[in-house]
Each structure stands twice: as C-alpha cells, then as structure tokens.
Amino acid sequence: MVKIGLAQDFTAVYTFVTSDYNQGQRDYFTLINERGGIDGYTLQVDVVDTANQPQRGIEAYERMKNDGVVLVDFLSTPVSRAVVPRALKDQVNMMTIMHGRSDAADGETFPFIFPMSPLYWSQAASIVKYIADQENGDLKGKKIAFVGIDSPFGREPLPIFQALADKEGFELSIFHYPSPGNEQSATWTSVRRVRPDWTIIWGAGVGQTVSLREAIRNGIKLDRLVSNAWLSEVDTEIAGREAAKGVLRFEGVAYGKDLPIIQAIENEVVAKGKSAGPAEKVGSSYYNIGVAGAALVVEGIRHALEKAPGKLAGPQLKAGLESIANFDAQGLMPPVTISARDHQGGGKGRICQWDGTRWVPKTDWYAASQDLVWELVRKTAQEFKASGN
Amino acid sequence: MDIAFLLELSANGILIGLMYALIALGIVLIFKSSGIANLAQGAMAMVGAYVAWALLVLAGMPLWLAIPLSLAIMFFFGTGIERVALRPMVGQPVIMVVMLTLGLEILLRGLAPAIFGTAIKRLDLGIPQAPIIVGPVLINTAYLVSGAVALGLVLLSIMFFGTRLGTVLRAVSDDQMASWSVGIFVERAIGLSWGLAGVAAAFGGILWGSVQGVDWTLSLLLIKALAIAILGGLDSIPGVLIAGVIIGVLESVVPAFLDPHVGGGTRDVVASLVILLTVILRPHGLFGREDIERV
Numbered sequence: 001m002v003k004i005g006l007a008q009d010f011t012a013v014y015t016f017v018t019s020d021y022n023q024g025q026r027d028y029f030t031l032i033n034e035r036g037g038i039d040g041y042t043l044q045v046d047v048v049d050t051a052n053q054p055q056r057g058i059e060a061y062e063r064m065k066n067d068g069v070v071l072v073d074f075l076s077t078p079v080s081r082a083v084v085p086r087a088l089k090d091q092v093n094m095m096t097i098m099h100g101r102s103d104a105a106d107g108e109t110f111p112f113i114f115p116m117s118p119l120y121w122s123q124a125a126s127i128v129k130y131i132a133d134q135e136n137g138d139l140k141g142k143k144i145a146f147v148g149i150d151s152p153f154g155r156e157p158l159p160i161f162q163a164l165a166d167k168e169g170f171e172l173s174i175f176h177y178p179s180p181g182n183e184q185s186a187t188w189t190s191v192r193r194v195r196p197d198w199t200i201i202w203g204a205g206v207g208q209t210v211s212l213r214e215a216i217r218n219g220i221k222l223d224r225l226v227s228n229a230w231l232s233e234v235d236t237e238i239a240g241r242e243a244a245k246g247v248l249r250f251e252g253v254a255y256g257k258d259l260p261i262i263q264a265i266e267n268e269v270v271a272k273g274k275s276a277g278p279a280e281k282v283g284s285s286y287y288n289i290g291v292a293g294a295a296l297v298v299e300g301i302r303h304a305l306e307k308a309p310g311k312l313a314g315p316q317l318k319a320g321l322e323s324i325a326n327f328d329a330q331g332l333m334p335p336v337t338i339s340a341r342d343h344q345g346g347g348k349g350r351i352c353q354w355d356g357t358r359w360v361p362k363t364d365w366y367a368a369s370q371d372l373v374w375e376l377v378r379k380t381a382q383e384f385k386a387s388g389n
Numbered sequence: 390m391d392i393a394f395l396l397e398l399s400a401n402g403i404l405i406g407l408m409y410a411l412i413a414l415g416i417v418l419i420f421k422s423s424g425i426a427n428l429a430q431g432a433m434a435m436v437g438a439y440v441a442w443a444l445l446v447l448a449g450m451p452l453w454l455a456i457p458l459s460l461a462i463m464f465f466f467g468t469g470i471e472r473v474a475l476r477p478m479v480g481q482p483v484i485m486v487v488m489l490t491l492g493l494e495i496l497l498r499g500l501a502p503a504i505f506g507t508a509i510k511r512l513d514l515g516i517p518q519a520p521i522i523v524g525p526v527l528i529n530t531a532y533l534v535s536g537a538v539a540l541g542l543v544l545l546s547i548m549f550f551g552t553r554l555g556t557v558l559r560a561v562s563d564d565q566m567a568s569w570s571v572g573i574f575v576e577r578a579i580g581l582s583w584g585l586a587g588v589a590a591a592f593g594g595i596l597w598g599s600v601q602g603v604d605w606t607l608s609l610l611l612i613k614a615l616a617i618a619i620l621g622g623l624d625s626i627p628g629v630l631i632a633g634v635i636i637g638v639l640e641s642v643v644p645a646f647l648d649p650h651v652g653g654g655t656r657d658v659v660a661s662l663v664i665l666l667t668v669i670l671r672p673h674g675l676f677g678r679e680d681i682e683r684v
Contacts (some may be wrong), residue, residue: 010507011499011502011503013606014508014605015502015507015508015605016507016508018507019506019507019509141613150653150654174652174653175648175653175654176648176653176654176655178654178656178657180606180609182597182600182601182606182607182609182610183399183405183600183601185402185405185529185532185641186398186401186402186640186641186642186644186656188646189394189397189398189401189527189645190645190648192527193391203488205604205606206601207510207511207601207602207608209509209602210515210600210601213518213600213601215525216518217519217520217529217530218520219520219532234508234509235509237511238509238510238602240513240518243518302642330667
C-alpha cells in the first residue's frame with residue numbers, strides 16, 4: 001500500500017477549486033486501484049481540511065508523516081511554504097502543481113518539492129509570447145495592463161512582466177484590487193483610462209469572476225483579455241456564457257471529457273458509482289488539473305518501483321518522479337520531463353479561448369522565455385538557501 | 390485633474406457605498422433595539438443570497454416569487470436566531486452576546502457552503518451587463534439598480550422608526566427594564582429587529598451576489614458594514630446612509646490617485662483610517678447618540 005496525504009483547503013479561501021481538484025485526484029487513484037494498483041501496490045488517500053491555515057497544515061503533515069505518507073499535496077501556497085522546510089528535512093515529497101513557491105522548480109535546492117507544472121513565471125512568459133505573436137512579434141509601444149489581486153500571489157508574476165516589458169519595449173500598467181476582489185469598479189475605471197491594447201488578469205475565485213464582469217462592462221475586448229490558469233467555466237458561467245465569449249486563458253492541463261484518461265475514469269469509476277464527487281464535475285478545468293497531478297504521482301511511483309522494486313519511501317519516490325520523461329497522460333497535458341535539476345518539467349502550456357460553451361485551444365503546447373524564468377528561479381532559490389525562508 | 394475620471398469614480402463609489410450600507414443597516418437595526426453589535430450580519434447576507442439562489446435555481450422559481458420568498462425566509466431566520474440563540478442569553482454580559490454573534494458568523498460561513506456546495510453560484514437578477522453612459526461617465530448598471538434599492542430601503546427604515554412600532558423599538562433600546570414595566574414585549578421587539586436585519590441582509594446578499602456570484606466571500610461584507618456603522622453611529626439609520634456614501638466615495642477615489650504612487654493596496658487602508666479616526670475623534674460616530682451620564 002502507498003499512502004498519499006491530501007491536506008487541502010475545503011472550507012476557507014480556495015473552496016472554489018479544492019472540491020473539483022480533490023475529486024479529480026481521488027477518482028484517478030480509484031481508477032488505478034480498480035485496475036489492480038501499481039505492481040500490486042494499492043493507493044490509500046488521506047484527506048484532511050486545513051482551511052488554508054499553515055498551522056493546521058503542519059499538524060496534518062506531522063500526523064500523515066507519522067502515518068507513513070510518501071507524498072503530500074496542500075493545494076495552498078501559504079500552507080506549502082510553511083511545510084517546505086519540514087518536508088525537505090523529513091524527505092517527504094510535496095506536490096505543488098499550479099501553486100506553491102515558484103523557485104521550487106530548482107530541484108537541487110528543493111529536492112523533495114515538485115511543482116511538475118508551469119510556474120506562475122512560466123505562465124506569465126507564455127502569455128506575453130502569445131500577445132507578441134498576435135502583434136506580429138513586435139510589442140514596442142504597446143500598452144499592456146495587468147490587473148491582479150493584491151496579495152503575494154497577485155504580485156508573484158510582476159518581476160517577469162517587468163523584465164519582459166524592458167526587453168520587448170511594451171508599456172506595463174499595473175493595477176491591484178484588494179482581496180478577495182468582490183468589488184473592483186474603481187480599478188477598472190482606471191484600467192479603461194489607460195486604453196490598453198491587451199489586459200492580463202491575475203486572480204483566483206471570486207476576484208476572477210468580478211474581473212471578467214468588470215472587463216465586459218468597461219468594454220474591454222475579451223479576445224484581448226488573458227488570464228492565468230485560474231479562470232474556469234464557473235467564472236464564465238457567472239459572468240454569462242455568451243457575454244464571456246472570447247476571453248483567453250493560459251492552461252497547463254487540457255479541459256473537457258474528450259480525453260482518453262477522463263473517459264476511462266467515466267467508464268471505470270464514475271459509472272460504478274465510485275466517484276468522489278458529482279458526476280457533472282468530471283472533465284471540468286479544476287477536476288482535470290487534479291487528475292493530471294495524480295497521474296504524475298502514479299507515473300512517479302511506477303518509475304520508483306521499477307528502480308527499486310519492493311521499496312517505496314520518500315527518497316525512492318523522489319527518484320521515480322525525477323525520471324518522468326515526456327509524460328503527457330495521453331494528451332491530458334503537455335509532455336512533462338522532470339529531472340533532479342528541473343522540477344518544473346518544461347514549463348509548457350497553451351492559450352485557449354472560451355467560445356460560449358467550452359474552452360478551445362488557440363495554440364499548441366509551448367514554453368516561453370525559460371532563460372528569464374530560470375534566472376529568477378535560481379536567484380530566489382539562492383535567497384532561500386541563504387535565509388532558509 | 391481629469392474631471393470625468395473623478396466623476397465616474399465618485400458616482401460608482403456612491404452606489405457601492407449604498408450597497409455596503411444595506412449590510413450596515415442590519416447591524417444598526419439590531420443595535421438600535423437591543424444595544425448589541427451583530428457580528429453575524431455578513432454571514433446572514435451570505436445565507437440570504439444562498440437562499441435566493443436555491444429558490445431560483447434549485448427550485449426553479451421565477452424571480453418575482455423567489456426574491457420575496459427569500460426575504461420572508463430571512464425574516465424568520467433572523468427572528469429564529471433571536472429566539473433560539475439570543476433569548477437564553479438575557480442577563481449575560483453584552484460582550485458574551487456579541488461573542489455569540491461572532492460564533493454564529495463563523496458557523497454560518499462554514500455551514501452554507503457545506504450545504505449548497507463550495508463552487509461560486511450564478512445569481513441572475515436580469516440586470517443588463519451593459520453600462521449606462523452619461524456623457525463621459527460610465528456607470529455600472531448593476532450598481533445603479535442596487536444602489537437605488539439600497540437607498541429606498543434605508544429611507545423606508547428611517548420612516549419606520551417614526552411609526553408606533555418604531556417608537557417601541559427605540560424605547561426598548563433606551564431602557565429595556567423601563568419598557569418591560571410599561572407593558573412592552575421587549576423580546577418580541579428585539580425579535581422583530583432581528584427579523585428586519587435578516588431582510589436587510591437578504592437584500593444586501595442578493596444584490597452583491599448578483600454582482601460577484603454567491604459564495605462564502607459574501608460574509609466578508611461584514612468588515613465594510615462595520616466600518617460604515619461605526620462612522621455613521623451605531624444607532625443612527627441616517628448615519629448609515631451618509632457614512633456609506635462617504636466610505637464608498639473615499640474608497641473609490643483615493644486609491645485611484647494613490648495606488649500608482651505606492652504600488653497599490655491603499656483602498657483597505659482608507660477604510661481602516663476612517664474607523665481609526667472615528668473611534669479616536671468621535672467614538673459615537675457622525676450621527677450616533679452621545680450618552681451623557683451624571684456621575
């Protein structure tokens with residue numbers, strides 16, 4: 001038996017994503033168990049609510065560690081950050097897909113921390129690359145407005161945007177709204193005033209919904225409005241499916257049910273009444289991110305057991321995860337390659353667009369400006385080494 | 390200075406302030422009748438929005454039926470809280486009762502998403518997304534409608550306290566023992582104020598829910614409502630109106646000019662400063678009653 005700890009926020013800040021994400025993870029683990037496990041090992045999942053509180057996360061981590069988990073996932077940047085030093089010391093693997101500290105991509109500094117997905121810095125770089133491509137490669141003199149939540153998460157991509165603004169010659173205007181973002185009218189009045197050529201929104205949950213609605217009300221062209229990965233069909237539903245038509249987002253994991261891995265879950269888990277949540281959530285954006293993370297973990301376990309049959313503690317799983325190569329979970333995500341140095345896995349994603357009923361890919365999977373991203377990763381990882389924080 | 394920019398910020402700020410005032414109204418209604426600051430008002434607004442969503446979407450009711458029914462349910466929800474949780478606390482120190490309302494806020498904040506699910510819900514009141522454009526000024530239609538409803542309700546509340554029933558509530562607020570002694574059913578009067586606070590919360594929750602969607606974050610409206618209630622004076626309904634407009638405009642205008650210079654984040658500072666200055670300079674708020682006691 002392999003034990004995995006999912007100590008996540010079901011009741012406080014990230015409720016908008018946790019239930020779908022967690023359901024996706026558990027459904028995929030159930031699929032693997034239904035198929036007999038991995039080399040005879042079945043997966044056991046321990047689910048705990050942290051309410052996004054680092055202290056509760058630490059308590060859950062300590063209990064799960066004593067219970068023998070080999071991997072934990074908090075789906076919370078503040079909780080993950082709080083547990084990083086312990087996980088490194090205890091040699092317990094921590095998955096931080098689409099969240100967590102970006103410098104954890106540096107596997108040499110953070111050997112047991114695994115983002116395994118495009119960092120926020122990679123997401124920002126990919127968005128700027130998309131915009132540049134639409135402008136025939138020339139961003140000189142263009143105005144790009146950044147509208148983000150006023151929190152460490154909302155400020156995280158700014159160094160990359162600033163660096164790219166200097167390099168590409170575009171004018172970056174930055175607007176922050178207070179958390180949680182339920183009222184942004186003054187912010188968008190200011191945005192409209194600068195007449196941006198493109199607008200980038202950087203929030204999550206209710207902040208994203210309100211950003212989208214305010215953009216629509218302020219006459220911002222939605223096919224020139226790009227979000228990070230945390231914009232889902234729930235947001236477009238609330239803003240109005242038709243009204244939200246055209247909005248763009250970065251995605252690191254494909255959306256929808258039309259994927260072999262999701263169909264397998266439908267047939268072998270959901271149809272048997274074994275799903276961990278409502279059937280209508282299967283294939284949703286956040287559900288699929290959960291499946292992608294679980295698939296990467298299972299792939300890591302598979303590799304670990306190949307390398308060291310019969311032995312699966314933290315260090316063995318780490319080695320297994322670090323030998324994942326070109327794994328795309330049958331088209332669910334871009335090919336991910338993880339090494340001891342690179343825990344990001346390549347940083348590839350794509351831009352997709354809301355067509356009124358679903359998200360449609362506008363590009364192939366790609367990564368952008370990884371030289372700049374890694375410069376920043378190494379710089380902040382060095383700071384962690386020096387300060388332990 | 391760009392006058393159109395200032396006008397737009399001010400106009401939308403006034404409307405948003407009025408929407409916040411709706412939540413503050415519930416706090417003042419209860420304080421006016423029982424002398425208790427209700428810290429569960431944010432969660433009550435959230436519950437009101439969830440109830441309206443459940444009636445509209447889950448039960449499939451038309452808007453004209455779902456909204457009045459939500460208001461009625463929230464009236465009884467408010468009176469129910471008074472009956473079940475508050476009445477047994479009679480005779481306890483006020484701080485205990487205030488803490489009870491805080492506990493209620495936390496309980497409801499967890500309970501409603503557990504019952505209805507954690508995903509944000511769409512609450513469509515049929516208000517057009519297109520803004521109203523007056524000259525160079527763009528006014529958010531949803532805020533305009535909501536602000537008008539809020540203004541109407543606050544004015545109705547002011548008129549209500551001029552009626553016989555309103556006078557009873559004021560008497561209870563002044564002196565519960567004296568009210569008892571002249572035959573006023575004090576518990577019933579306080580229950581009524583909780584019911585009315587439930588209705589105000591439902592209006593606030595529904596209007597805010599139509600703007601941002603319905604989820605637990607609606608309960609955070611409590612913070613702004615408290616700021617408005619403190620500035621206006623905890624026992625003054627006209628104070629709610631004026632303070633709502635002041636805080637709405639300040640929060641809208643000041644950050645637009647300050648944020649670019651300091652990198653953002655000044656909006657919440659504005660509200661905090663207003664509370665701080667009010668408490669230091671005028672603890673009873675702009676229109677609150679300053680009790681003078683002979684020592």
